[in-house]
Amino acid sequence: MTSKHDKHQQRQEKIKQQVDEKVAQATIEKGLFLVITGNGKGKSTSAFGTVARAVGHGQKAAVAQFIKGGWECGERNLLSTHGVEFMVMDTDFTWETQNRDSDTAAAELVWQQAKQALRNDELDLVVLDEITYMINYDYIALDDVINAINSRPKEQTVIVTGRAAHRSLTELADTVSEVRNVKHGFDNGIKARKGIDW
Ligand code: ATP
Ligand code: MG
Numbered sequence: 001m002t003s004k005h006d007k008h009q010q011r012q013e014k015i016k017q018q019v020d021e022k023v024a025q026a027t028i029e030k031g032l033f034l035v036i037t038g039n040g041k042g043k044s045t046s047a048f049g050t051v052a053r054a055v056g057h058g059q060k061a062a063v064a065q066f067i068k069g070g071w072e073c074g075e076r077n078l079l080s081t082h083g084v085e086f087m088v089m090d091t092d093f094t095w096e097t098q099n100r101d102s103d104t105a106a107a108e109l110v111w112q113q114a115k116q117a118l119r120n121d122e123l124d125l126v127v128l129d130e131i132t133y134m135i136n137y138d139y140i141a142l143d144d145v146i147n148a149i150n151s152r153p154k155e156q157t158v159i160v161t162g163r164a165a166h167r168s169l170t171e172l173a174d175t176v177s178e179v180r181n182v183k184h185g186f187d188n189g190i191k192a193r194k195g196i197d198w
Helices: 004-025 043-056 074-082 100-117 131-136 142-150 167-172
Strands: 033-037 061-065 085-088 125-129 157-161 175-178
Touching (some): 033 167, 043 074, 043 157, 061 100, 085 100, 131 157, 142 167
Parallel strands (some): 061 085
């Protein structure tokens, strides 16, 4: 009779074998395109966590922040002192559009800077934080974003964050994660907190 212990061991060995096979098959060396989308909390923090990871290895990263450029941001305070270039939207754009023309112009300006970053082969990582909204509102042309991502340097990784990522982006991406909202303290009246929410 096989004991529980033996069964467990057999299962683990099988899993190990499957993982080993997958590891052996993963031989492509290139920068990735990642999309982090969904309605839950954790998209931008995930992207910034990856910037910290890259910088910790001595790599070079740049971040374009769409929407919340004027807002305080703990990650920007920290990472900009570690050589990370930030491109931010110079507008008080909020979720309700105030002025479509000035918002489009502000988005376009950051996008032009982001495009430079996507051509710069010294950058290992480029984050396009909250760009999905700019695309969905038609402030930035989807095709232009797809082209810029497609023609970036081979070793460069790009991370796009934001809710409702366009299908063309998720189809093009190598890795897509959807953060699902199970619950959020805000819905129970807990105020956004410094160091947690920004
Ligand atoms: P974070 O920057 O904390 O990782 P995020 O990038 O996933 O959040 P955004 O849609 O960019 O989420 O929203 C940013 C702000 O909105 C943060 O302060 C975050 O706590 C808050 N937020 C995120 N998800 C929710 C939610 N489901 N309900 C209410 N507020 C939310
Ligand atoms: Mg975010």
